[in-house]
Amino acid sequence: MLKKLFTNKDSTNSMVGVDLGVATIKIVELKNENKKPTLVTYGVSSGDRQATKEIHQNISPDLIYLMQQARTTTTNVVGALPTSSVFSTIIDFPKMPTKEIDSAIKWEARKLIPLPLEKMSLHWHILPTVGKTKDDDSIKVILSAAPTETTTKYLKIFKAANLSLLSLETEIKALQRSLLTPTDKTSLIIDIGANNTNMIIYDNNLPLLNKNIDIGGETLTSHIAKTININFERAAQLKKQLGMSTFDQASHPAVKAMKFAIDNIIIRDIKHLITVLGNSTQNKINNIILTGGGAHLKNLDKYLENELKINTRVGDPWHKISYPKELKSELGKIGTKMSVAIGLALKVVEK
Ligand SMILES: Nc1ncnc2c1ncn2[C@@H]1O[C@H](COP(=O)(O)OP(=O)(O)OP(=O)(O)O)[C@@H](O)[C@H]1O
Numbered sequence: 001m002l003k004k005l006f007t008n009k010d011s012t013n014s015m016v017g018v019d020l021g022v023a024t025i026k027i028v029e030l031k032n033e034n035k036k037p038t039l040v041t042y043g044v045s046s047g048d049r050q051a052t053k054e055i056h057q058n059i060s061p062d063l064i065y066l067m068q069q070a071r072t073t074t075t076n077v078v079g080a081l082p083t084s085s086v087f088s089t090i091i092d093f094p095k096m097p098t099k100e101i102d103s104a105i106k107w108e109a110r111k112l113i114p115l116p117l118e119k120m121s122l123h124w125h126i127l128p129t130v131g132k133t134k135d136d137d138s139i140k141v142i143l144s145a146a147p148t149e150t151t152t153k154y155l156k157i158f159k160a161a162n163l164s165l166l167s168l169e170t171e172i173k174a175l176q177r178s179l180l181t182p183t184d185k186t187s188l189i190i191d192i193g194a195n196n197t198n199m200i201i202y203d204n205n206l207p208l209l210n211k212n213i214d215i216g217g218e219t220l221t222s223h224i225a226k227t228i229n230i231n232f233e234r235a236a237q238l239k240k241q242l243g244m245s246t247f248d249q250a251s252h253p254a255v256k257a258m259k260f261a262i263d264n265i266i267i268r269d270i271k272h273l274i275t276v277l278g279n280s281t282q283n284k285i286n287n288i289i290l291t292g293g294g295a296h297l298k299n300l301d302k303y304l305e306n307e308l309k310i311n312t313r314v315g316d317p318w319h320k321i322s323y324p325k326e327l328k329s330e331l332g333k334i335g336t337k338m339s340v341a342i343g344l345a346l347k348v349v350e351k
């Protein structure tokens with residue numbers, strides 16, 4: 001079975017973005033057609049599996065199966081580490097030669113990161129600061145670090161599926177590629193998964209700050225179930241049916257339960273991020289972009305916009321991709337779930 005998959009016409013101008021979520025696996029294959037990313041195929045694993053806290057180690061057979069179902073034409077894949085396992089921060093340094101930054105970063109990282117550095121993979125880049133700092137003599141560096149153990153776990157999963165992992169990136173990078181447009185200045189992407197919500201602030205397409213909280217679509221469902229004493233399936237149905245309905249259904253106990261969780265956790269954390277952002281860069285968020293399965297929650301965009309007074313939209317991860325017109329409605333329906341997978345596959349058009 002494996003052989004069949006891997007003897008397919010393996011084209012080098014095509015890549016599969018693989019998003020291993022705790023609820024579902026998402027894959028998107030894109031090819032580079034004269035620099036235009038073009039859809040080859042896509043797939044989402046069935047959502048029957050109850051989400052776990054982390055992806056399970058034995059996920060490779062599910063991934064192989066999904067790739068076979070979607071008839072991917074290459075074994076070249078790009079994967080991502082979950083934002084929850086990536087530590088990222090901005091560090092201020094006095095101006096210094098780039099080669100000295102490397103050792104300065106390690107020095108600072110020892111103070112900031114709770115795990116021994118020997119157990120972490122570190123990456124950094126200098127943030128362009130044109131007109132953004134009071135102090136012209138300083139540089140800002142973004143440091144990202146992930147536990148080597150997590151990186152190794154992901155590498156093993158792809159190896160066991162016999163795939164050529166071209167790059168292991170972060171969800172932060174993937175969402176940046178698929179969702180941001182050139183007119184987005186300082187933007188907050190909120191990725192609502194099953195058990196986690198990731199909030200990432202980008203400034204001119206570069207990630208500045210991120211925060212991960214352990215509440216997601218399933219947590220909302222469990223909260224409804226507990227609050228009004230119904231089972232999980234019924235709560236999931238009600239959640240999808242009602243959403244954050246603003247008018248006649250607003251007093252429904254299920255809507256009240258969701259509002260409670262959203263107001264007290266998600267909105268509170270967004271406000272906190274906004275304060276941190278203001279303190280470190282004097283920047284303000286111009287717009288919020290919602291994504292992840294949880295962004296399907298009806299009227300969530302309107303609700304957040306009203307509560308935070310910030311322009312809010314549900315992101316369209318297909319906006320850079322060419323695909324047959326007949327697929328528009330189908331792709332639109334699954335859109336917000338696919339942002340990470342699309343963003344990873346978009347590497348195919350990067351040089
Ligand atoms: N129409 C809908 N209304 C509200 N929520 C929905 C809707 N459709 C899907 N969801 C929620 O989306 C969540 C799954 O989202 P997603 O597929 O992005 O998660 P995941 O990527 O597997 O998880 P994670 O990112 O936490 O690893 C589920 O909790 C589900 O309840």
Ligand SMILES: [Mg+2]
Binds near residue numbers: 021022193340
């Ligand atoms: Mg996800």
